[in-house]
Amino acid sequence: MELLDNVLLGLETAMTLQNLFYCLVGCLLGTLIGVLPGVGPTTTIALLLPITFGLDPSTSLIMLAGIYYGAQYGGSTTAILVNLPGEASSAVTAIDGYKMAQKGKAGSALAIAAIGSFIAGTIATVVVVVFSPPLSELALRFGPPEYFSLIVLGLILSVTLANGSVLKALAMIILGLLFGLVGADIYTGIPRFTFGEPSLMDGINFVAFATGLYGISEILSNLEQDPSRKSKVSKPKGLLPTWPEMKRSIGPILRGTGLGSVMGVLPGGGATLSSFAAYTLEKKLSKHPEEFGEGAIEGVAGPESANNAGAQTSFIPMLTLGIPGNGVMAIMIGALMIQGIQPGPSVMTTNPALFWGLIASMWIGNVMLLLLNLPLVGIWVKLLSTPYNFMFPAIILFSAIGIFSTNMNGLDLGLVAMFGLLGYVLIKLDCEPAPFLMGFILGPLLEENLRRAMMFSRGNPATFFASPLSAGLLAVAAIALILMILPAVRNQRQKVFTE
Amino acid sequence: MDTQNPLTIPVNKDVVAGAIFLAxxxxxxxxxxxYPMGSAAQMGPGYYPLLLSGVLGLLGLFIAFAGWRKPAAQMVVVRPVALLCVLAAPLLFALTLRPLGFVAAVILTSLLATVAAPRMSWIARILTALGLALGCTAIFIWALGIPLPLLGSMLRF
Known part of the structure; x- marks a missing residue:
């Protein structure tokens, strides 16, 4: 049985003492940073990225995955205890989780979040194992036109990630594509947009870009208000949910897992949409919909399971197609490329240990979260009560040192400041950073496939409609775009984001 | 200066966003x-970026014009002092690291960054800077072994 062999290879890779250790450190660090109010998973990964560079590719990716799960769990902790969700995906958890905490049931809420996440993570890992090989086999048959169309589809769908104007999100994608072009041209080697700076020949430093866009701009947003205020933290008493609470949560956990697994695979889906969808579903199914918003445990169990399942299965398009479905996966792709691995369908055959090791570590990461993060909740609570005044200089310094030490180049820190300012201004103007990041990552790949396809077809753009697959992908992209612009859907989307 | 209330300015978000994209x-x-343009069959390095710029320009114009009639909204913004301090902090670190060394660079960067927090006392700022200098040295230099000089070229005799 090939599947079993693959899983065994994965476990073998992930279970080495070194990889287990880094997965654990990743989980802990991810939670540590992710638990800080206002710091979401994408920011956490961007901030911690430099410390993984010294490791070999499999280990660094395993550690990053650990950071991601930790950050996600840390975000839920903050949402439940202080009502300050770091990213949209845990905003839903805050609704009922915080109400539960106010009623003295913070322990149950945290425990259900962890248990739900674990069950969801386990099931979603199986989904990844089963669906990745056929998908990457399909992707290996893609030629340049198909790849071009697939990237276009991915980019268009990433607009659904953005809250607000579709046009602004499209403009952000193109701006990202343009910034992604900085560096030597792939075919002629002519430097583009480098202004004679040799260190820009390889492109804009990805970590500097991501840290500025997410980390620095977030600090600026938080400093709008006087940061010396202290947030009220509810202390959890008792960490085990009661038996009736468990029984009420099983259904939501399983439904959330199913919903999240499906939505996570869709580009642009990922964790955020699935947690919103799960909340809405549970509210509709519940016999006591009036409890929702007042501390219903189903309102924590469903979304938390959905966002963890979605987080897991969003690895599928990233690993098999090399196309990130959300900001976190875009950073993962950036990390792979820094390690000298070209993400795409061939990773599974050329780097089986890395591929299956990462998948195995997804599950191990979930076990660690359950066994470690829950008992450590007291420490996270202490961290939460640290005033922001001491937090943000530390965040600035850690990222500055991390980025400087990767290339020993001061210019990278200039880029951090520049993209911090640009990110802050654009976010203030309701232009979201996720499509910008996606464009930045996919820019070079899009150009390469466009130019290659056009070369093969001798300059005839009809090549993109010649193969049914490519034409189909473009058709889906076009339909998605039209649907998003139609007023009825736009209103619905607005509702999902404001609810 | 009033540091209690957040600073707000009236902004027409669509017009400004459109103008930024256009720029x-x-x-x-x-x-x-x-850069050489080439042809559709043999695209030169300039072809694709020019194409993208064209589309971005059109989107920018469209966003700006669509929002032209909307009234300006009151937008909460970060105070200019905080903005400058936070953005200049990484630059200060880059500039002081070689001449002054890691420890001094961390202290100066932290001091500059904490100026962005209006109601922090100078004692708290200095303590934060010293604490971070110790913490960063322990984590990055001693534990991770990053090869950066603790004392810079200007401080060595």
Whole structure:
């Protein structure tokens, strides 16, 4: 049985003492940073990225995955205890989780979040194992036109990630594509947009870009208000949910897992949409919909399971197609490329240990979260009560040192400041950073496939409609775009984001 | 200066966003014209960026015009002092690291960054800076072994 062999290879890779250790450190660090109010998973990964560079590719990716799960769990902790969700995906958890905490049931809420996440993570890992090989086999048959169309589809769908104007999100994608072009041209080697700076020949430093866009701009947003205020933290008493609470949560956990697994695979889906969808579903199914918003445990169990399942299965398009479905996966792709691995369908055959090791570590990461993060909740609570005044200089310094030490180049820190300012201004103007990041990552790949396809077809753009697959992908992209612009859907989307 | 209430300014978000996109489109577009264009079958380095710039410019114009009639909204913004301090902090670190060394660079960067927090006392700022100097040295230099000089070229005799 090939599947079993693959899983065994994965476990073998992930279970080495070194990889287990880094997965654990990743989980802990991810939670540590992710638990800080206002710091979401994408920011956490961007901030911690430099410390993984010294490791070999499999280990660094395993550690990053650990950071991601930790950050996600840390975000839920903050949402439940202080009502300050770091990213949209845990905003839903805050609704009922915080109400539960106010009623003295913070322990149950945290425990259900962890248990739900674990069950969801386990099931979603199986989904990844089963669906990745056929998908990457399909992707290996893609030629340049198909790849071009697939990237276009991915980019268009990433607009659904953005809250607000579709046009602004499209403009952000193109701006990202343009910034992604900085560096030597792939075919002629002519430097583009480098202004004679040799260190820009390889492109804009990805970590500097991501840290500025997410980390620095977030600090600026938080400093709008006087940061010396202290947030009220509810202390959890008792960490085990009661038996009736468990029984009420099983259904939501399983439904959330199913919903999240499906939505996570869709580009642009990922964790955020699935947690919103799960909340809405549970509210509709519940016999006591009036409890929702007042501390219903189903309102924590469903979304938390959905966002963890979605987080897991969003690895599928990233690993098999090399196309990130959300900001976190875009950073993962950036990390792979820094390690000298070209993400795409061939990773599974050329780097089986890395591929299956990462998948195995997804599950191990979930076990660690359950066994470690829950008992450590007291420490996270202490961290939460640290005033922001001491937090943000530390965040600035850690990222500055991390980025400087990767290339020993001061210019990278200039880029951090520049993209911090640009990110802050654009976010203030309701232009979201996720499509910008996606464009930045996919820019070079899009150009390469466009130019290659056009070369093969001798300059005839009809090549993109010649193969049914490519034409189909473009058709889906076009339909998605039209649907998003139609007023009825736009209103619905607005509702999902404001609810 | 009132540091209690957040600073708000009236902004027409669509017009400003559109103008920013348009400005980037013009910038990238102008630079791309300097590169060989090639043809659709043999695209040169300038072809694709010019194409993207064109689309971005159109989007920018459209966003700005669509929002032209909307009234300006009150937008909470970060105070200019905080903005400058936070953005200058990484730059200060880059500039002081070689001449003054890691420890001094961390202390100065932290001091500059904490100026962004209006109601922090100077004692708290100094303590934060010293604490971070110790913490960063322990984590990055001693534990991770990053090869950065603790004392800079100007401080060594």
């Amino acid at each position: 980037f489109a013009i910038g990238f577009g102008l630079v791309s014209t300097a």
